[in-house]
Amino acid sequence: MAGEEAIKLAARIIAKAKRIIAFTGAGISVESGIAPFRGKGGLWEKYNPEEYAHINTFRENPEKSWIMLTEMLELIKKAKPNPAHLALAKLEKIGKLRCIITQNIDNLHQKAGNTSVIDFHGNTSSLVCLECSRKYKLDDFSLEKIPPRCECMGLLKPDVVFFGEPIPVEALYRSQEEASKCDLMLVIGTSAVVQPAASLLGIAKRAGATVIEINPEPTPITGIVSDFIIEGKAGEVLPRIVEEVEKIRIR
Ligand code: APR
Secondary structure, eight states, X not given: OOHHHHHHHHHHHHHHOSSEEEEEOGGGGGGGTOOOSSSSSSHHHHSOHHHHTBHHHHHHOHHHHHHHHXXXXXXXXXXXXXXXXXXXXXXXXXTOOOEEEEOOOSOHHHHHTOSOEEETTEEEEEEEETTTOOEEEGGGSOOSSSSOBOTTSOBEEEEEOOBTSOOOHHHHHHHHHHHHHOSEEEEEXXXXXXXXXXXXXXXXXXXXXXXXXXXXXXXXXXXXXXSEEEESOHHHHHHHHHHHHHHHHHO
């Protein structure tokens, strides 16, 4: 659907919906300077994530993973929420967004001000010990010597889901519950191909929710699971949608 028409339709659907959730992926952080997984450019052209961010590589050769991780953490530390993150924070503030389920590990939704965020793949703001499970705040820890170690000498790993690791049970259950109860799911900046995250879209759809995608390009679920797509950058489309929602609410 063409830009402005789709934006106004999405705003009307949002204004009417009672239980809205957002499902976000790497695309929402592209305008904050973090390249996506399946696009060109950025860290993942240099380091194959399925090798460097695989739990087996991490256990067998932590120095190798940590070379990529220090670069990634530096990039994330510098990144700031962009207009798309800020628009979702505003949607929560005006009582129109129940929660965000994000596949991203960059903490940018929280930095933007959203208080109800499910980090489906974990979050880089803490480190966890593989031996004793103790957690440390990343900001309190020096990464001068890699791999960093816990007081118990166990290996420390960012508290994120590596390839080959399961989704934390609480994040999985909460997300499935939210998806099954929402009446509108906004799917923003994700190729929707990685499981089990992508299965949440089907859960919402089967429960009768409207599913709207915001992405510059169609995805494998466009028009199949999603009702329609607004083709454009999240940082441009989302602020416009929220602006329209506010106009409807004022009327
Ligand atoms: N605004 C919105 N969407 C965008 C933008 C933008 N400015 N730029 C790119 N996109 C879209 C791309 O068109 C693509 O569909 O974002 C999507 C990014 O897709 P992926 O790189 O596959 O990222 P994601 O869907 O989050 O990947 C899921 O895969 O590697 C794993 O664990 C990793 O969480 C990640 C998961």
